[in-house]
Amino acid sequence: MSVSVSIAGSVTTARLVGEIDTYSVGDVREAFERLPIVAGGGVVVDLREVTFIDSSGLGAIIALYHRAGAARARLQLVCGDVTLRLVRLMHLDDVMDVVTEPADASNGSVTSADAQPSDPS
Template identity: 40%
Template sequence: MTDNRKEVGHGRLSVVRTDADGITVLGLDGEIDHQSVGGLTRALSLADPREGHRVVIDLSQVTFMDSSGVNALIAAFHSAQAAQGWLRLVVVGGAVQRTLQLVGLDTVVPCHPTLEDALASTQPGA
């Protein structure tokens, strides 16, 4: 895994971007709400714009997410699909997983319990 760390964001949300074998990994830590979602949005806009780009968003350290975060994840999913790529999420339970389940996003975007599982998945959309 190549570690091209770049921290984006401030306040209650930290976003660290790394690259692992051509996959953009965004590690989030904190809360995603209408005030902090800009950090995630900026990090997603910096993701590889090439056709077929692949993104994993690690939500395992996120303690709260409102509809702003859900909307950003939906936009990231659509963007990845439009570029013939994919998006995977790392979710370990708690309030964030419950939020994803309530809106049904966990049935559309593949969710994995660990970053290693998300990176190792051989299915393009899984």
């Protein structure tokens, strides 16, 4: 499990790679606690390279969501196939901004996790 952090203006991005479970969640929580959150800014948690996540990992994400909310910052989850299924199953997509691709810096667009493929016909 690894966490890398990048900052672009008022947006802090945490990119997680590997398995998030009871053995590694301490490192994730510690990394989340150290994330700089700008009031009114954004926090992006990129989970596309997470291969497994259990309830302790979801708990860490929920704690970060509350921390971001307290700072009036917006939290966005970028999910891959593994994490998207679980996020939807737990209905976190009802309260959090969940996408399948990060914002495109050139045009600010995101691909919604609820977006359907367009019909080319």
